[in-house]
Amino acid sequence: MGPPSDRAFVTDFPVLTDADVYSKFDYERVVAAIRDAFTERAAGTLEAPPRWHVDAGEGNLVFTAGAATGPTNAAGFRVYETHGTGDDHTELVAVFDAATGAFEGLVAGHAIGGLRTGGIGGVAIDALARSDADTLGVLGTGFQARAQVGAACAARAFDAVTVYSPTRESRESFAETLDTEIEPPVRAVDDPEPVVSEADALVCATNSEDPVFDPGWLTPGTHVTTIGPRFQDAHELPLEVVDRADAIATDSLPQVDAYDRPYIASGADRERMVELAAVLENPDCGRQHVDDITLFCSVGLAGTEVVLGKRFLERFA
Amino acid sequence: MGPPSDRAFVTDFPVLTDADVYSKFDYERVVAAIRDAFTERAAGTLEAPPRWHVDAGEGNLVFTAGAATGPTNAAGFRVYETHGTGDDHTELVAVFDAATGAFEGLVAGHAIGGLRTGGIGGVAIDALARSDADTLGVLGTGFQARAQVGAACAARAFDAVTVYSPTRESRESFAETLDTEIEPPVRAVDDPEPVVSEADALVCATNSEDPVFDPGWLTPGTHVTTIGPRFQDAHELPLEVVDRADAIATDSLPQVDAYDRPYIASGADRERMVELAAVLENPDCGRQHVDDITLFCSVGLAGTEVVLGKRFLERFA
Known part of the structure; x- marks a missing residue:
């Protein structure tokens, strides 16, 4: 990263890379950290304004900044650009002590952004899927x-994970890799319908701006999470699912309201x-019946x- | 900086410290870099929105972000916190390629923020002070x-620099240090009046919320720069100077208009x-006569x- 340099740069503060993150990483800790953030959100101690962006040449710089001022005591931000890949x-996450302002370090790379979105999804599924949910479907x-x-x-x-995407190699390689990383068996399927109809919890994580499944495939009691495009004019989810959902949750209402195009x-x-x-805080806000369809719209809580x-930096302290 | 750590962090992108900045530093280059930024501002290629801040526990995180999309081709931001010292x-300045979004590196520390404010002041004095200005006064x-x-x-x-501050040791040590860094002799004075009345260019860079000189001391033809408090209810400059000034300039009108308290x-x-x-671009917007009083209100152009x-990073590439 950065221009070629004759020297190594040794910093007097921690800077973690993707390699560092993956070397000290497990999903249980990721979910626990994100759960801490939502606990602070519920307690009113998570400062989480909508994202801010600046025109920056051929793309934007996007800032998501916030602070957990309760037990976590962390302030900071993530910044990424939209120019290309x-x-x-790189993306940067900077962490400060929320009480003193002392700088605690940086996490550079792309791993942490995706992991926190994953962690948010994990907390959402745990809160909204049926208690007897067995099968996780992924598009x-x-x-x-x-x-x-x-x-x-x-x-x-x-008990089981099934995955579909239009490209055979992609779904098979995904299943093969995931199978080594998680407990339940992961199976690639060449048809999206059984993935959707057999799922107790369904995750849509595509780049598609058109619905990736038929709403008729969805069975009562399913939880659905959408990570990909989520606007009225571009949505991976059939719009019917939004209307049909008995409960709709998001990680950040201020972020939902801050988009400059109509939200799904x-x-x-x-x-x-x-x-x-x-x-x-109050499970009655979410699923109330075993047959409810629940929907989680992931927007990225600051x-x-x-x-x-902060949790990753602590592991290197 | 940061928590104690058993390991050194070696980064794959440049991270400059205050020591790096000072090791490759001269004011001519600082002024040249800032002049480049103003040239882009005049050409309409400097994206420079007002600062953005986020409540972050006991203080704020403040972001000043922007992009020079002309010949400089730099996008990025500076972030600092207001908790304490x-x-x-540390403050962080992050630099990206404005065309591609590639990350070019970081400058950490406090030096770069003050140097860029100095550079802005240098460009302002060059543009607004009389062409025959001999004496620089500093409060x-x-x-x-x-x-x-x-x-x-x-x-x-x-030809000469005179400095006043209320504490004898501060002004004498300032004069002694500056004398080794710049060409003209620097003299500490125990009375602000001659500093103001003899100055062709006067820089106010105090933390005072009350005027630090009597407006009657100011002589025709003087240029005045204010860096410290600059609000209607807290100002190092006598308000009369604002009214009396024949020309008033600032580095950023959007920033002037974005303050949430009445500006000076x-x-x-x-x-x-x-x-x-x-x-x-058009010197007629500034000083028109040798006897004009000119005023520069420094706010911090993003x-x-x-x-x-970017210029510092280039020197380490």
Whole structure:
């Protein structure tokens, strides 16, 4: 990363890389860190404004900043750019002591952003899926899908994971890799319908701007999480699922309301949407019946990266 | 900085410290970098929104982000916290390629923030002081005052520098240190009046919320820069100077308008305020007569830290 340099840069503060993160990493700890952040959200001690962005040439710089001022005592931010990808690109998560302002270090790379989104998904599935949920279905095979499955299986004991994506090699290689990382067997399927209809919890983590399944395939009692495009004019989920859902939760209502295009849950659906933190405090805000369809719209609660970054930095202290 | 650690952190991207910055540093280059930023501002290629801040426990995190998308090709931000000071505190400047988004590195520490404010002051004095300005006067002896004098003397050939602050040791040690760093002799004076009345260019760089000189001391033709408190209810400058000034410039009008308390130049004075970039393009916006009083209100143009940070990183590439 960065321009070629004749010297190594040795810092007097911790800077973790993706390699560091993966070397000290398990999904149980990721989910625990994110749960801490939601506990602070419920207690009113998580400062989590919507993202801020700046025009920065051919793309934007996007800042998600926040602070957990309760027991976690972490302030900071994550910054990423929207220009493109490559080996010389990185995201940064910076962590400060929320009480004193002391700088605690950086986590550079792409791992932490996806892991915290995975952790949020794990907490959401644990809060919203039926207590007897056995089968986890996944549509999508990218890095986000992988972190969602890893964290979901750390948060809940599933018996089986099934995955579909249109490209055979992608879904097979995804299943093969995941199989070594998590407890339940992971099976690639060449048809999305059984993945959706047999799932007790379904994660959509695609880049598709058109619905990736038929709403008729969904069976009563299923929990659905959407990570990919989630706007009225671009959505991986059939819009019918939003209307049909008995409970709709998100990690951050301020972020939902801050988008500059119409969100997938609008009007009455937006009105009945609740924060995941509220569901954790009062489960009646979420699933009420075994046959309920529950929906989680993941938007990226600010402060969650900072809490997770602090936990990784602590492991290197 | 950061928690004690058993290991050194070696990064795969450049991270410069205050020691690095000072080892490769001269005020001519600082002023040249800041001049590049203002040239881009005048050309319409400097993206420079007002600062953004987030409540972060006992203080705020403050972000100044921007991009120079012309010849400089730099995007990025500076972040600092308002909790307090100490060895374990730092500011961060992050630099990205504005065209590709590639990450180019970090400058950590406090040096770069003050140097860019000094550089802005140097460009302002060069643009607004009389062409025959000989004497530079300074009220204040902190780090900001030092960078202002260093940059002013790199931007213009002054014959003499005089400094006043209420504490004898502070002003004498300031004069002694500066004397070794800049060309013209630096003299500490035990009375602010001659510093003000004999100055062709006067820099106020104090923390005072009450005026630090009598407006009657100011003589026609003087340029005045204010770096310290600059609000209607807290100002190091006598308010009369704002009214009396024939031209008022600032580095960023959007930042002036973004403060959540009334700025020192309000009403008609705010209306006639111009950007320093406009003065550089069209000198008629600034000083028109040798007897004019000119005023520069330094607020911190976004993007300037990023341009300066890029120049420092280039020297280590």
